[in-house]
Amino acid sequence: MLTAILIGFMGAGKTTVGQALAETLDIPFYDTDVLIQQQTQQTPGAIFAQAGEMAFRLQEHAVLEQALAEPQGILATGGGIVEQPENLKLLKATQVPVIYLDAHFGTVAERLMGDVTRPILAEKSFRDVVELYQARLAKYQEVASLVQPVDNRTPKAIVTAIQQELTHV
Numbered sequence: 481m482l483t484a485i486l487i488g489f490m491g492a493g494k495t496t497v498g499q500a501l502a503e504t505l506d507i508p509f510y511d512t513d514v515l516i517q518q519q520t521q522q523t524p525g526a527i528f529a530q531a532g533e534m535a536f537r538l539q540e541h542a543v544l545e546q547a548l549a550e551p552q553g554i555l556a557t558g559g560g561i562v563e564q565p566e567n568l569k570l571l572k573a574t575q576v577p578v579i580y581l582d583a584h585f586g587t588v589a590e591r592l593m594g595d596v597t598r599p600i601l602a603e604k605s606f607r608d609v610v611e612l613y614q615a616r617l618a619k620y621q622e623v624a625s626l627v628q629p630v631d632n633r634t635p636k637a638i639v640t641a642i643q644q645e646l647t648h649v
């Protein structure tokens with residue numbers, strides 16, 4: 481079984497913290513975006529541009545199911561994992577701790593400013609991104625079994641806090 485699944489908005493640090501946590505625990509690291517890229521030979525940006533968001537979401541659902549079947553590891557998801565009701569069902573049903581990396585909007589906005597690798601940002605106005613953040617917040621909270629605040633904390637400090645939380649699960 482996986483040790484933890486990280487969820488949260490773009491820029492919360494799921495990929496960064498997930499990788500560091502997997503290294504610390506010496507177990508495999510999986511990231512839905514990387515799995516999609518490996519299986520399609522296309523970046524998320526290219527899939528969004530050529531086939532559209534729904535094609536990306538279908539791939540994302542498929543790799544989530546695959547990753548949930550892995551015998552061990554840490555899984556970082558994409559921020560939009562909560563967009564598909566089927567994914568919400570999977571995340572609620574799993575015995576794997578689902579950790580919400582909780583970042584204030586200001587934190588992610590600062591980190592994502594000027595980012596060209598996230599297609600969702602390219603398509604949306606600032607106002608739309610604020611609305612998306614607000615709409616997704618409830619969904620992250622709905623499926624999370626643990627919440628980890630990440631504002632003004634280093635990835636290392638967050639990894640340590642998650643390790644402590646996991647020992648109490």
Ligand SMILES: Nc1ncnc2c1ncn2[C@@H]1O[C@H](COP(=O)(O)OP(=O)(O)O)[C@@H](O)[C@H]1O
Nearest residue numbers: 489490491492493494495496497591633634635
């Ligand atoms: N705790 C942190 N403190 C400072 N910068 C961070 C932290 N976590 C992530 N970052 C930076 O924020 C950006 C987004 O991180 P990333 O791990 O890609 O987030 P996500 O996978 O949630 O979209 C990267 O440039 C990363 O280096």
Ligand SMILES: O=C(O)C1=C[C@@H](OP(=O)(O)O)[C@@H](O)[C@H](O)C1
Nearest residue numbers: 489490524558559560598599600
């Ligand atoms: O929030 C989203 O809809 C997305 C988040 C991205 O992952 P990160 O949350 O790791 O940036 C990536 O899956 C894709 O660009 C779509």
Ligand SMILES: [Mg+2]
Nearest residue numbers: 494495557558
């Ligand atoms: Mg990521």
